[in-house]
Structures are given as structure tokens and as C-alpha cells.
Amino acid sequence: MTEQTIALVTGANKGIGYEIAAGLGALGWQVGVGARDGQRREAAVAKLRAGGADAFGVPLDVTDDASVAAAARLIEERAGRLDVLVNNAGITGGMPQTPTTVDPETVRAAVEVNVIGVIRVTNAMLPLLRRSASPRIVNMSSTVGSLTRQTTPGAETGPISAAYTPSKTFLNAVTVQYAKELRDTNILINAACPGFTATDLNGFRGVRTPEQGAAIAIRLATLPDDGPTGGFFDDAGVIPW
Numbered sequence: 001m002t003e004q005t006i007a008l009v010t011g012a013n014k015g016i017g018y019e020i021a022a023g024l025g026a027l028g029w030q031v032g033v034g035a036r037d038g039q040r041r042e043a044a045v046a047k048l049r050a051g052g053a054d055a056f057g058v059p060l061d062v063t064d065d066a067s068v069a070a071a072a073r074l075i076e077e078r079a080g081r082l083d084v085l086v087n088n089a090g091i092t093g094g095m096p097q098t099p100t101t102v103d104p105e106t107v108r109a110a111v112e113v114n115v116i117g118v119i120r121v122t123n124a125m126l127p128l129l130r131r132s133a134s135p136r137i138v139n140m141s142s143t144v145g146s147l148t149r150q151t152t153p154g155a156e157t158g159p160i161s162a163a164y165t166p167s168k169t170f171l172n173a174v175t176v177q178y179a180k181e182l183r184d185t186n187i188l189i190n191a192a193c194p195g196f197t198a199t200d201l202n203g204f205r206g207v208r209t210p211e212q213g214a215a216i217a218i219r220l221a222t223l224p225d226d227g228p229t230g231g232f233f234d235d236a237g238v239i240p241w
């Protein structure tokens with residue numbers, strides 16, 4: 001087994017995921033660039049490697065059982081274990097998605113990637129994570145999924161949404177359930193919000209850079225053994241559920 005810390009970032013070919021991979025690579029880690037499209041994946045790996053990161057491509061569509069199983073096999077063959085999993089891949093499902101008019105397929109698509117995709121990837125990687133001395137799982141959520149914020153007058157929680165926003169609330173709930181089940185293990189699992197970041201996801205309307213958006217995931221990926229688990233954090237600290 002390699003001595004080098006090994007991480008997998010899903011949806012790492014662009015946006016925040018790419019910068020998470022760059023940030024973890026800068027720590028001297030091996031970073032698996034999970035991406036579903038071969039060309040976009042290899043372009044990202046080449047750019048990361050040119051920047052000095054020990055990056056490698058991991059073909060990965062989080063909605064596809066066979067793809068996820070193959071990704072786990074690839075990492076097992078390469079390193080024999082996984083230290084850090086960042087479940088970053090996400091979609092909005094397409095806008096508008098107001099509750100009274102939404103196409104149920106829009107909801108299904110968002111939940112399939114943002115929630116079920118996370119469960120699928122996490123469970124496939126757990127046997128490898130259990131072999132690590134300090135396993136960490138980071139789920140990229142969003143403050144828009146905070147029910148407390150949504151019900152606080154004046155709080156900014158994005159457009160009215162029956163798909164993306166509730167999918168992040170669902171992801172938060174799932175993160176808590178994993179933390180409860182894994183309480184007696186050394187696995188720390190937390191949800192993160194990158195802040196409103198300029199990426200394809202929002203037509204580059206975000207106000208933070210992808211590098212800034214990546215910072216919280218990098219922090220949660222590098223938590224000490226006595227760090228928190230089952231929490232929800234952004235750069236400013238704990239986010240209310």
C-alpha cells in the first residue's frame with residue numbers, strides 16, 4: 001500500500017471540484033479526478049499534473065452502478081485503500097423548478113446525482129476508506145438546503161426550487177445518518193457549502209472564485225482525528241440545519 005495520502009474527488013473536471021483536486025494535490029496527495037466525460041477528465045488531469053499535482057483520471061458517472069464499481073476497483077488496484085472521498089459532483093436539474101409547475105423528472109434528476117449518487121459512491125468506496133488510518137468524507141451541499149435559513153425572514157437561499165434546494169436538504173439529512181452509523185469508527189463525514197461561486201452551475205453568476213469555494217472542502221478533508229463529524233460547515237463555521 002502507498003504511503004501517500006490518496007483522495008477521490010467526484011465531478012473534478014471543472015468548477016469547485018477541479019480546485020478541490022488542485023488543493024489536495026498541492027498537499028502532495030495522490031488525487032483521483034472523478035469525471036464522467038473522457039476528454040474533460042483527461043484535460044483536467046493534464047492541467048493538474050502540469051501544475052505539479054499527482055493527479056490521475058477516474059472514469060466516474062455517479063448515477064451509474066457499473067461506473068462507480070469500476071472506479072472503486074481502479075483505486076483499489078492503484079493504492080489498496082482510499083483516505084479521502086469528496087462527493088462534489090452535483091447538478092441543479094435545470095431551472096425553473098418552482099414546486100407548482102416542476103417536471104417530476106427534474107426532481108428525479110437532481111436527487112439521482114446529488115443524493116443517490118453520493119450514497120452510491122460512498123458505499124462503493126467505504127471498504128477502501130475503512131482501510132485508511134484517518135478516513136474523511138466530505139459531501140458538497142449548500143446553505144440553500146438549510147431549512148433554518150429558508151424559514152428565516154430575509155435570509156438569502158436562492159430561487160424557489162423543488163429539486164436542487166431540497167436535494168441538498170436531503171443530502172444533509174443523509175450525511176447525519178452516515179455519521180450516526182459510523183459514530184464508532186474513525187471515519188469523519190461532514191457536509192460543506194462552498195458559498196455562491198462562479199461556475200457553470202449558476203451561469204458564472206457566483207461571487208466567489210472556485211478556489212475560494214474549494215477551501216471548506218479542503219479543510220474538512222484534512223480534519224484532525226478529533227475533528228467534527230455529522231456537521232454542516234462553510235468558511236464562517238457551522239451552518240444551521
Ligand SMILES: NC(=O)c1ccc[n+]([C@@H]2O[C@H](COP(=O)([O-])OP(=O)(O)OC[C@H]3O[C@@H](n4cnc5c(N)ncnc54)[C@H](OP(=O)(O)O)[C@@H]3O)[C@@H](O)[C@H]2O)c1
Pocket residue numbers: 010011012013014015016017034035036037040060061062063087088089090091113140141142143193194195196197198199200201202206
Ligand atoms: N457554484 C455554487 O455557487 C455552489 C453553491 C453551493 C453548492 N455548490 C455545490 O458544489 C458542487 C460543485 O458545483 P460547481 O459549482 O463546481 O458546478 P459545476 O462547475 O457545474 O461542476 C459540477 C461537476 O459535477 C459533475 N457531474 C454532474 N453530474 C455528474 C454525474 N452524473 N457523474 C459525475 N459527475 C457529474 C460535472 O461534470 P460534467 O462536466 O461532466 O457535467 C462537473 O464536473 C455541487 O455539488 C454544487 O451543488 C455549488
